[in-house]
Amino acid sequence: MSVVASKDLVKGVFEGRIWAIARMITRAEASDRASEDALAEIYKSSRNAHVVGITGVPGSGKSTLVAELCKTIRKSGRKVGIIAVDPTSPFSGGAILGDRIRMGELVGDEGVFIRSMATRGALGGLSRATLPAIDILDAAGFDIVIIETVGVGQDEVDVVRAAHTTVVVSAPGLGDDIQAIKAGILEIADIHVVSKCDRSDANKTISELKNMLAIGLGLSAPSAWTPSVIATSAAKKEGIDTLAEAIDSHVKVLKESGEWQSRRLTMAEMRLLKTAEDILRDEFERHRAGKIQALVKKLANAEIAPQGAARKLLEDVWKEISL
Amino acid sequence: MADSKKTPIRVMMAKIGLDGHDRGVKVVARALRDAGMDVIYTGLHRTPEEVALAAVQEDVDVLGISLLSGAHMTIFPKVLRVLKEQDAKGIILLGGGVMPDEDVTELKAMGVQGVLLQDTPPNAIIETIETLVAERGAR
Ligand SMILES: Nc1nc2c(ncn2[C@@H]2O[C@H](COP(=O)(O)OP(=O)(O)O)[C@@H](O)[C@H]2O)c(=O)[nH]1
Ligand SMILES: [Mg+2]
Numbered sequence: 039m040s041v042v043a044s045k046d047l048v049k050g051v052f053e054g055r056i057w058a059i060a061r062m063i064t065r066a067e068a069s070d071r072a073s074e075d076a077l078a079e080i081y082k083s084s085r086n087a088h089v090v091g092i093t094g095v096p097g098s099g100k101s102t103l104v105a106e107l108c109k110t111i112r113k114s115g116r117k118v119g120i121i122a123v124d125p126t127s128p129f130s131g132g133a134i135l136g137d138r139i140r141m142g143e144l145v146g147d148e149g150v151f152i153r154s155m156a157t158r159g160a161l162g163g164l165s166r167a168t169l170p171a172i173d174i175l176d177a178a179g180f181d182i183v184i185i186e187t188v189g190v191g192q193d194e195v196d197v198v199r200a201a202h203t204t205v206v207v208s209a210p211g212l213g214d215d216i217q218a219i220k221a222g223i224l225e226i227a228d229i230h231v232v233s234k235c236d237r238s239d240a241n242k243t244i245s246e247l248k249n250m251l252a253i254g255l256g257l258s259a260p261s262a263w264t265p266s267v268i269a270t271s272a273a274k275k276e277g278i279d280t281l282a283e284a285i286d287s288h289v290k291v292l293k294e295s296g297e298w299q300s301r302r303l304t305m306a307e308m309r310l311l312k313t314a315e316d317i318l319r320d321e322f323e324r325h326r327a328g329k330i331q332a333l334v335k336k337l338a339n340a341e342i343a344p345q346g347a348a349r350k351l352l353e354d355v356w357k358e359i360s361l
Numbered sequence: 362m363a364d365s366k367k368t369p370i371r372v373m374m375a376k377i378g379l380d381g382h383d384r385g386v387k388v389v390a391r392a393l394r395d396a397g398m399d400v401i402y403t404g405l406h407r408t409p410e411e412v413a414l415a416a417v418q419e420d421v422d423v424l425g426i427s428l429l430s431g432a433h434m435t436i437f438p439k440v441l442r443v444l445k446e447q448d449a450k451g452i453i454l455l456g457g458g459v460m461p462d463e464d465v466t467e468l469k470a471m472g473v474q475g476v477l478l479q480d481t482p483p484n485a486i487i488e489t490i491e492t493l494v495a496e497r498g499a500r
Contacts, residue, residue, distance in 0.1 A: 040500075041499050041500055042450070042500065055448070056414075056417050056418060056447055056449075057417055057420075057447055057448050057449045057450070059418075060417055060418050060419065060420035060449075061420050061500075063420065064368075064371075064420045067368055068368050126399075127394055127395075129395070130394060130395045130396065130397045131369060131397045132369055132393065132394035132395065132396065132397045132398045132399060132400065133369070133394060133399045133400070134390055134391065134394050134400050134402060135399060135400065135401045135402070136401075136402050136404075138401060138402070138403050138404065138415060139402060139403065139404035140404075142403065142404055142406075142407060142411065145407075145411040145414055145415050146410065146411055146414060151418055152415070152418055152419075153418060153419060154399075154401050154419060156369070156399050158369075
């Protein structure tokens, strides 16, 4: 088996070839230095896609909703990329990625590209390769990129800083409380969805959520945009158009108010810090059994304090990567 | 790619056809996950074309198709055709289920790289996958 050259992959991505997009994402997942130039070229090539994050607890109906939403967006002719992230098992390092089960109908449409990913131990509910994968889909000409992530708590919602528009999904029948309130992820929502509204207990979820928002809970900084609550039923295909419209008008409102630009800067800020963390972790792993040993020993014997040791580590990493 | 970190083997498990049982597939999926692999499950009742296209998008190392319906001689050529049309390289195709020996021989000649008959224990499946992926090498 011959290895595909990076430049052929990049060319394939720009031409929108499925195999090339797919393989480029695989390379991004491996996060090796060999792909760095290719990913840089892709990053610089295009910043046009509207990135929509969809989050909520497991079972809240995200994947089903994404499938319906995607069908609706496709009617406008726009191309849709979907990245579905599921947690990696902490025990084996493997994962079962089952979001596609709900998205079967989308396969075969050339304007839709679906990729499943495992978190692989990355904090924040995103996989490390999620952001590069967004870039790749963007460069390949996808107009909207939807990221589905499991959001169970505040620490799990990096999606907010990866997406222009964040949709938080709540559902009836998953316990007494609204899961998003319990998880403290209410305030990250640009749009609230109460899914499964074909169920009779959905009204209760809707009114609870609206009450929370009415008393000012879950509102973030002042904004030209006010989060709304949209009731959907993927089963009855209701509310999906409303959601698609809200997603579009969110961008419009942010652009008009100038918040779009500041949001993009926040996203870039997060990207910078995350990427720096990734580099540090990679270097640490690479030298764990080698150079770093001496430093670790010193720290264990209290010959050096943690702060000083960490500074030394950063210095060494700096020397290493600036070669 | 010397400094690339070890990424989990990606496997797509698909069922094609009308039979509505996926207990076996789910058991195998869990065993593969426990062996450290990423397993993408597509659900029931997919067409060969859908499964092949999904496998290309997911860029899996291994596409495992399980079928009990006896339609393997028509299904696998369709899958192989789409993989070829899409220019997808390096996806290892595995079949699973029940079939006579002469079909196994013919499928292998066609490009199906392994056939795991029903009741192959998970450990043997894991071993087959790991061996085939190692033999294929980097891509
Ligand atoms: N009644 C009803 N059930 C739904 C609806 N959408 C999803 N579900 C069910 O909720 C469960 C979880 O759906 P899924 O989309 O996989 O949720 P996810 O884990 O958040 O991605 C499945 O059993 C779906 O069939 C809906 O609109 N109405
Ligand atoms: Mg899901």
